[in-house]
Amino acid sequence: MIRVHDVVVIGGGQAGLATAYHLRRLGLDFVVLDAQPTPGGAWQRAWDSLRAFSPAAYSSLPGWLMPAQVGETYPDASHVVSYLGDYEQRYDLPVIRPVHVEAVHDEGRVLRVESASGTWWARALVSATGTWWRPFLPALAASAEFGGEHLHTVDYRRPSDFAGKRVVVVGGGNSGAQIAADLACEADLTWVTRRPARFLPDDIDGRALFDVATARRRALDEGRTDSGGVASLGDIVAVPPVREARDAGLLKAQPMFGRLTRTGVEWADGTTAEADAIIWCTGFRPALSHLAPLGLRRTRGRIPTAGTQALREPRLHLLGYGDWTGPASATLIGVGRPAREAARAIGELLDLA
Ligand code: FAD
Numbered sequence: 001m002i003r004v005h006d007v008v009v010i011g012g013g014q015a016g017l018a019t020a021y022h023l024r025r026l027g028l029d030f031v032v033l034d035a036q037p038t039p040g041g042a043w044q045r046a047w048d049s050l051r052a053f054s055p056a057a058y059s060s061l062p063g064w065l066m067p068a069q070v071g072e073t074y075p076d077a078s079h080v081v082s083y084l085g086d087y088e089q090r091y092d093l094p095v096i097r098p099v100h101v102e103a104v105h106d107e108g109r110v111l112r113v114e115s116a117s118g119t120w121w122a123r124a125l126v127s128a129t130g131t132w133w134r135p136f137l138p139a140l141a142a143s144a145e146f147g148g149e150h151l152h153t154v155d156y157r158r159p160s161d162f163a164g165k166r167v168v169v170v171g172g173g174n175s176g177a178q179i180a181a182d183l184a185c186e187a188d189l190t191w192v193t194r195r196p197a198r199f200l201p202d203d204i205d206g207r208a209l210f211d212v213a214t215a216r217r218r219a220l221d222e223g224r225t226d227s228g229g230v231a232s233l234g235d236i237v238a239v240p241p242v243r244e245a246r247d248a249g250l251l252k253a254q255p256m257f258g259r260l261t262r263t264g265v266e267w268a269d270g271t272t273a274e275a276d277a278i279i280w281c282t283g284f285r286p287a288l289s290h291l292a293p294l295g296l297r298r299t300r301g302r303i304p305t306a307g308t309q310a311l312r313e314p315r316l317h318l319l320g321y322g323d324w325t326g327p328a329s330a331t332l333i334g335v336g337r338p339a340r341e342a343a344r345a346i347g348e349l350l351d352l353a
Contacts, residue, residue, distance in 0.1 A: 013041020015320025171281030
């Protein structure tokens with residue numbers, strides 16, 4: 001006899017926990033399956049100096065404000081990890097780990113969730129597996145020519161690992177800027193970006209970004225003109241270390257190079273830079289391979305959704321991957337609302353079934 005849950009949530013990072021909170025409030029029967037051995041999702045893998053770009057109270061999941069970190073306005077990653085672990089305990093969320101879900105199959109009335117550690121059945125599914133686990137590298141990175149070290153954002157830990165080395169950091173987003181700022185004093189740094197680096201105004205942190213995202217959502221809901229939201233303001237949050245490095249003249253972005261050489265990189269005009277390592281801060285893709293058997297994948301690896309609900313599989317909701325699953329849904333403070341809406345929609349669907 002198999003046990004069928006109302007809902008299985010795949011992924012126990014911030015998005016999975018926010019959803020679990022709302023599923024619990026609705027009294028649904030669910031489990032959360034998480035591949036990591038310990039709580040904290042991607043925050044456990046962050047580099048040493050990473051800090052949230054909003055103060056603690058503005059980095060909170062539904063129900064419980066993140067406590068402030070003593071002596072810090074912007075909490076560090078270890079503080080976020082502790083908060084997520086405490087959040088699980090506070091609401092007694094049924095997270096099972098480590099469980100890496102390999103595949104989800106449609107069995108008609110139920111969905112079968114397969115992993116090496118067991119099989120679960122559910123009437124509805126939430127996928128909240130994040131992006132950190134699928135780093136993206138541009139085709140250029142596959143060139144066998146370069147004899148140095150290739151790393152991605154996910155591999156970077158601390159500047160002392162690169163002391164005295166020649167390092168090229170590629171990428172004009174937050175990861176690229178923060179890692180470049182981190183390395184600026186210890187390594188011989190070349191920072192390259194595809195378009196000129198666009199810093200957000202210094203007084204804009206995650207709080208203000210959330211307000212902009214909220215205003216945009218309201219405008220779109222009311223049929224007003226799209227302001228472009230956060231993306232129209234810039235790419236890089238000028239968190240204190242980035243601001244300091246930029247103001248000290250240490251963060252000067254070069255345009256993207258054209259090719260890799262055996263010993264470094266080369267621009268179209270023949271200029272070269274020698275490198276011991278290249279750190280590709282070139283982003284991520286949603287980690288959705290477990291959903292492949294459902295045959296829902298479409299453009300750029302994304303599944304078409306209305307809000308969080310998959311268009312072609314109404315029993316499936318996706319949370320936390322980016323704006324396409326709700327404005328600011330890849331942030332701690334922003335995921336609460338889409339999580340609530342997803343839980344509510346699932347509750348209604350199961351009531352009707
Ligand atoms: P994750 O945290 O990645 O959690 C997903 C969980 O699912 C993980 O535990 C993973 O192991 C698990 N999983 C994956 N695949 C499977 C599977 N097949 N089966 C079972 N489990 C699986 N956000 C903020 O709110 N504030 C910030 O200040 C902030 N700063 C950032 C700064 C940088 C430089 C970057 C890169 C990101 C920042 N973010 C910030 C974003 C935030 O870190 C991530 O978006 C967030 O971790 C996403 O949460 P998530 O729950 O969607 O995914």
